[in-house]
Amino acid sequence: MTTSFTRTCATAIALIGVAIFAQPALANFPERPVTLVVPFAPGGSNDIVARQLALQLGEMWGEPVIVENRPGGGATIGTGHVAAQEPDGYTIGIASVTFTMNAAVQTNIPYDSRNDFTPIAMIGQVPLVIGARPDIPATTPQELIEYLRSRPGELSYGATGVGSIQHFAGELFNQRAGTDVQVVQYQGGGPALTDVMGSHIEYSIGSLTQMLPQMNAGNIKGIALTSMERSPAAPDVPTLHESGLEGFEILQWWGILGPRGVPDDVVATLNGAINEVLATDTFKEFLARDGGEPMPMNPQETAAFIAGNFDRWAEVAVAANITEQ
Amino acid sequence: MDIWSNILTGFGVALSFENLVYCFFGVFLGTFFGVLPGIGSLAAVTMLLPITYYLEPTTALVMLAGVYYGAEYGGSTASILLNLPGTPSNAVTCLDGYPMTQQGRAGVALFSTTVASFIGGTCGILALYALSPIIVQWALAFGPAEYFAVMIFGLVAAATVTQDAPAKGLAMVVLGMALGTVGSDIDSGVARFTFGYFELRDGLSFIALAMGLFGLSEIILSIREKVNAPFIQKVTLRSMIPSRDDVRRSVGPVFRGAGIGGFFGALPGTGPSIGTFISYAIEKRIARDPSRFGKGAIEGVTAPESANNAAVQAAFIPTLTLGIPGSATMAVMMGALLIHGITPGPQLMTQNPDIFWGLAASFWIGNLLLIVLNIPMIGLWVRMLKIPYGVLYPAVICFICIGVYTVRTSAFDVFVVLGFGLLGYALRLMRFELAPILIGFILGPMVEENFKRAMLIFRGDFTRMLERPISGTLLGMTALLLVWTVWTVIRNRRRGVSGGLAALKGTGNRNAD
Structure with a gap:
């Protein structure tokens, strides 16, 4: 009994070893559960959007996507956690327009908002x-x-x-x-x-x-x-x-970021999968119910969009005198 | 629209086999998580949320609601047996519940809690049925000025929870308020007393604070005191049944507690803890012999527990009817509804009557299940105390660490527990009361924020706060309470240290005994 159990275990471990070394890293992303970090407490809009996305991605991949709430520090703790993870695509985070606004206002953030992240995909937007x-x-x-x-x-x-x-x-x-x-x-x-x-x-x-x-x-x-x-x-x-207030535009949006240095092929896989979810009727209806709409973008467009937001909110913060003392 | 037909529809929904099973499942899991130190209702609901994705919306909510009040209820078990409050409200239960355990009356305390919770919960549900629309309109009349007045009233009432030395109690309330100032100031964004730790930007974790002050310090104390299984408990059914005297003492407090809890629970800006604090303070105020409180007075357990459960049920009123969650746990429950495509809010009652009324009915069934589930369990819980401390306490420390870590996925908070364990130990050695710290910690920041909001809105004109009917009345009552307290002290001084005060001497020492 014991020996056969041990043998089974040994075989299993050997097989896992073979699986790890023999497969190219990306034959099949993801090969294990993916963690989606929400830098807010459960129940907010970021959390709800992340959970819907996680649910559908998980169904599509056959691997669960785990939503991990790491609230605190006005989103800096959870976002900082994402920045500090292995850039292998298995830890990603949701970011909203607030991420780019914080960069304009907060004097002391434990990461470089513009450079410590890999923009992966956009999710959607909703007007105020x-x-x-x-x-x-x-x-x-x-x-x-x-x-x-x-x-x-x-x-x-x-x-x-x-x-x-x-x-x-x-x-x-x-x-x-x-x-x-x-x-x-x-x-x-x-x-x-x-x-x-x-x-x-x-x-x-x-x-x-x-x-x-x-x-x-x-x-x-x-x-x-x-x-x-x-x-x-x-x-x-x-x-x-x-x-009468021509060009007045301010939207809530959500996107997905990884730590700096996620390989391009992993980014492309993630981006493709997320855009596939955005194209489903389920997800469209989910957003539309509350006046939102999906905004599918490729990784380059995502990066440009987020960079544009950094610039814009930095300007507005100065003009409207919004600062932390 | 006939309310009776609605209620019947509700019970029809709630009594379907599936809903009944999940309700039981939720209540069971909730109680289980609630009993584990450090895991409060918020953690329990969050952890079990993903399970509900694949359920019907009503079933999902029925189950989560079961988890919620199951956990709130289970928290009282850990408070009574081990002095480990899982939620702010449970901290009040510790005050008299733990002394009852030390006197060998844990069974009675748990039994009374179960019954008091059921009565409180039932009152809360009746309020949900009958008064939802009225309460909502009325709750909206509460703006920052009114909340400030309520909180000040609560704070002054809470200061009387302390035992013999008012100055010591007051010092602890102030210490709690000071600890509450840690974190970002909402108006300026300034990080106060964070010493460069990002983990402190949102303030100290309440769970970590309470676990350290109450639970860990108790354990440290037991090392020093070398307690040898002090409370041998008989676990017969008879030993759990409250005496006639217990029942007589509890009836009034339970119903007052239910009223107070229901009132505060329905206000979206307060949460259940304030109701429990105030109900305890009021019972102590009007008791013929206030010196019994803190030493195992049964009404010190039943009143706040009834208030807590009434508040928990009443907290669904703003969440379901306004779509505005009164607490973090409620926010998660709302999130669960949104995931299922249902927007809680003013139209829920008309658009999804089956959900609204089904949920309301399931609350009551869940409360009934809590009784059925827990009365046989009491013997089991009490037996837990027979585990030698050398085994029990290390296990409890493990659970505390895991629980505290899970709440914010933060190792930092585990060190906070350690720090407050040491602080709590030191304070107990110096004969300080610990409960006022928690009260100050909860109410202090709310008082400050609402005061600042009110002053911004009124452009710094304090008299406008006095002109408003609700806030003016409440501030007047607070002033009267203060005057009365001062007058009582002076009168007692004049009479010399008479009976009442003399009896109080030394009662503050119970924690260190």
């Missing part, structure tokens, strides 16, 4: 919307701006921390609309939204994902979108671009 308190005396973007201008220095809007997307959007809006609305920071989009619904603050500029259900229920007023075009999920809501 100005969600205002239900009893605000304005319905159109023009009326809102007029109302805000009429009471300078008296009103407040909600955001989710210094250098958050809501903060960037709010200050960009102040700048472009010539308004003076005070930012009030919250621990997340949910609490900020609650205070809008309770009319404690005027508005919050958050992702359509979070705002849409409340808009449909009449708990908040969806005044304007921050995308260049209207969204099929909320066709009646005008964009700021069409309402």
Whole structure:
């Protein structure tokens, strides 16, 4: 009994050894589970998008994709963890527009945002919307701006921390609309939204994902979108671009990064697989439900897109004076 | 829309074979994880989330909800038996639950907890059924000013949880608040007291803090004290049944606890811990003999446990009806719904009535299952105490480390546990109470944030906070409570150190005894 068990084990180990050495590294990526790091606590938009992607990638590959939440330090801990891993494609991370905004605002990050990562693929994007308190005396973007201008220095809007997307959007809006609305920071989009619904603050500029259900229920007023075009999920809501603030664009997006130095063929495999998921009806519907859409890009386009974001937010941060003290 | 037909539909959904099985499964797993030190409901729900991908949405939620309140319930077992609080709310249960164990009454404590949790949970569910729409409107009236006032009230009430030396208790509340300031300041982004550690940017981990202060320091203390299996427990059914006196003492506190817990649980910005703190503080305030608290008073266990479970159930009200999670665990549950293509929010009740009402019914069934599952288990848990400390404690330390590591996948937090274990040990030697540290730690940052928010919105005009009806009333009550406390102290001084205070002497030492 024991001997035959030992022999079986020995054979198995030998076979595994052969498998490891005989196969070219990439004949079949992935050969073991892939870890997808989410630098936020479970339940947020990054987490939900990552989990849907992981689920579908896992089904496609027949190897599980494990979502690992490493929250903390405003996403720097999880993202730093990705940067420190073996660049073999088995540890990848989700990054959002916040990743490029942090680089513009945070003075002390444990990695080089621009150079310590391999851009792998884009996932999708969703516009933000100005969600205002239900009893605000304005319905159109023009009326809102007029109302805000009429009471300078008296009103407040909600955001989710210094250098958050809501903060960037709010200050960009102040700048472009010539308004003076005070930012009030919250621990997340949910609490900020609650205070809008309770009319404690005027508005919050958050992702359509979070705002849409409340808009449909009449708990908040969806005044304007921050995308260049209207969204099929909320066709009646005008964009700021069409309402006088030409070229006003700020979008939430998600992409996939690896540590610096992931081999090109692994990047191509991952990129291909992710784009295949993006093309499925399941994933399209998943994003569309909340007003988002997939944005398939090849690795070069991904790299260029992210680099462009770094430049843009660095400029906006300076112009709108968004800094950590 | 007839509420009864809705409730019936709900039970129809919840009593389907599949849902029943998963509900049981979830409650069982939740209790199991909750009992493990360091693994709270958040970790348990997160770990089991992937299992639910392949289930029907209602079934998935039924199971996760079972895990959630199973873990909240299981946490009280570890608190009572080993002084290991898995969640902030359980820290309150330690105060009187652990002394009961030391007195050989662990069975009674666990039994009463089970029943109190069930009653609290049932009240919370009734609130969910009957009052959801009203509560939601009312909860929205709470802005930063109102939350600030509630928290200040909680903090002042909490300061009275301490035993004999008010100054020592106050010092610990302040220490807790100071520890709570560690991390990034939300308004400026400034990293406070992080000493260059990125791990500290989001502040100290509550689990690590509680495990160190309560659990590890207890273990260190046992080395020094050389305790030899001090509590021999009889594990007969009789030894678990609370005495008539226990029941008489608990009835009022359990229902008050359920009311207080349900109220605070329904506010999206508070979480269950504040309800348990306040319910404990109130019971102690109105007790005829407050000196019994902290020494194994049964109502010190039943009231906060009832409050906790009521709050846990009521916390589903803002999550399901507003789509706004009241706690991190609720955020994960919401994530689970989103993955299944259901957007929790104002339209859930109308668009997916089977989910809403099925879930509500399953809560109650789950609470019933908790009783069925746990009463036979009590004997087993209590027997655990017969394991020699030389075996039990190293195992507990392992579980603490694993649990704490899992919460944030952070080795740093394991060292935090060690640090706070040593600090807790030192503080116990100096006869300091530890619970106020946790209360300060939880409430301090909330007070600060909401105060700053309110001041930003009001442009620095404090009087506007007093003009608002809810915050004004609450601040007034807080002032009255303060005046009353001071007056009580002065009156007792005048009478000389009379009976009540004399009896309190030395009670603060129980931890070091």
